[in-house]
Amino acid sequence: MSFLSGLTSKAPKAFTGLGVGKTGLIQCVRWRKPRWLPKAPSKIFKVRKPTPIDPEEDAMLKKHFHHYRTVVRAIRSFLLKEDIAKMSKEAITVEEKQQLAQQEWEWVIAENYKWNKTIAVVREARQRIEEAQRKDLQERIVKRDEEERLKVLIEAEQEVLREKEAAATFITPENLDIEIEKVLNTRTDYEFAITENGFRVETETELEKVSQNSKN
């Protein structure tokens, strides 16, 4: 009944009602009753009948089992002895072990040296390429920086030139009064309409009105 083990092993959950498990289909026999419940009154004097044993089969089994156990024991002891003998045969002294370890160590070192040699060729080739690439990149960066510096210089010179040209019209303490006079003398009339788009509207009627008002 191993296939029921998953269903019947949940002891507290299965004890929901006497007789029927939670699944309904499968009756949980093992956990039907808690352990502390006494024997059912009708089963108090029940004695289990011993399983019937066929005397012929029993005799045969006894004979065979006796032989079987003896042989199996013998086989196992033989295997064990064989194993121990093998192990003792393979056993080596401490010096031999050290020698073997030393030999292995030397071999490992030699192998490592060989590997390093082969890898070095590849590595150096790769490093050469990387170095060339690095140099190229550096050169390009230097060139770009130089170009940028020159560009800035030219722009600055141009700026200076522009400022020099503009300096002719600068207002200085010497020509301050003249400039003020100039500004005062130039009057601008801002009384005009503009359209939604910001264009000036100077219709004749409006201009007339303006002039009439000023006369009055």
Next chain:
Amino acid sequence: MPSIPDKSTRFMIRLARWGCTNRPFYHIVVLPNRKPRNMRPHDQLGSIDPMTNLYGEVLVSINFDRLKYWLNRGAHISKPVEHMLGLAGFLPVHPTSYLQAMRNRKKAEQQIAESMKEEKKSVGGQS
């Protein structure tokens, strides 16, 4: 007096059922006796496919080196594995195999006897 339950642990060479519904497949595994059946085993010694193949064969694979190793470490063998190893010839044939054979033999003899009786009856009736 309540009996003291045996809580001793030992390594068992036993079968772990894998496969699925209506399609059994077994691994021969080494596990302590109280561990779950399908736990990750300490060692797997082989497998058994109990369903016969196209040629009526039951395929079994066993790593005998590992089997010997575990036997030397004192592992116990479960009954089905003992049975199987007996048939394989590693161990002597298990007594239950002989028992099964005896029962089968008896059954066959009985059937033959019955069929003989029926034949006699039918022959007698016709004549």
